[in-house]
Amino acid sequence: MGKRILKSTLLVLAFLLILLCGTTFALMFRQTEPLDNQFEAAAVSCAVAESFDGSTKSSIAVTNTGNIDAYLRLRLVSYWVDSKGNILSKPSQMPTVSVASGWITGSDNTYYYSQPVAPGSSTPNLLLTGIPLQQDSDGYLQVIEVFADAIQSKPEAAVISSWGVTLSGGKITAAP
Numbered sequence: 720m721g722k723r724i725l726k727s728t729l730l731v732l733a734f735l736l737i738l739l740c741g742t743t744f745a746l747m748f749r750q751t752e753p754l755d756n757q758f759e760a761a762a763v764s765c766a767v768a769e770s771f772d773g774s775t776k777s778s779i780a781v782t783n784t785g786n787i788d789a790y791l792r793l794r795l796v797s798y799w800v801d802s803k804g805n806i807l808s809k810p811s812q813m814p815t816v817s818v819a820s821g822w823i824t825g826s827d828n829t830y831y832y833s834q835p836v837a838p839g840s841s842t843p844n845l846l847l848t849g850i851p852l853q854q855d856s857d858g859y860l861q862v863i864e865v866f867a868d869a870i871q872s873k874p875e876a877a878v879i880s881s882w883g884v885t886l887s888g889g890k891i892t893a894a895p
Contacts, residue, residue: 787872792832795830
């Protein structure tokens with residue numbers, strides 16, 4: 720009876736060894752279908768939309784053309800040009816700008832929209848009233864150029880450290 724038990728035990732052990740080796744090889748060479756990377760990098764960009772009738776800028780807004788929520792700001796720069804469009808070194812005064820609700824006035828003719836703007840959305844018009852452009856006695860024309868800037872809304876530390884603004888509840892409350 721001892722030989723019979725020994726043969727049965729060896730047979731069971733051989734079967735378990737074959738089963739274990741087969742399972743190990745199956746797991747080692749198992750392949751899964753490749754997955755496509757669904758990651759899309761964040762892109763921050765913006766575009767200015769303005770209305771100008773030849774003598775007055777009546778509307779200035781910014782559109783978030785990126786793919787994430789962003790804070791937006793505008794900077795107005797005034798200069799003179801001659802009849803050929805050449806920029807003159809003559810100093811130009813920025814006219815008074817009446818700012819609409821939702822915009823914060825910063826230094827150096829910079830205006831910050833207080834809330835993050837969703838991708839594809841635009842800010843409301845910056846201007847309560849139009850900005851009339853001047854023509855001087857020499858025939859030189861005033862130009863007001865609009866520059867826009869965008870920065871990601873998350874993390875909030877990005878806009879605070881880059882622009883030096885104060886945030887409260889996700890809104891810009893003060894600008895430098």
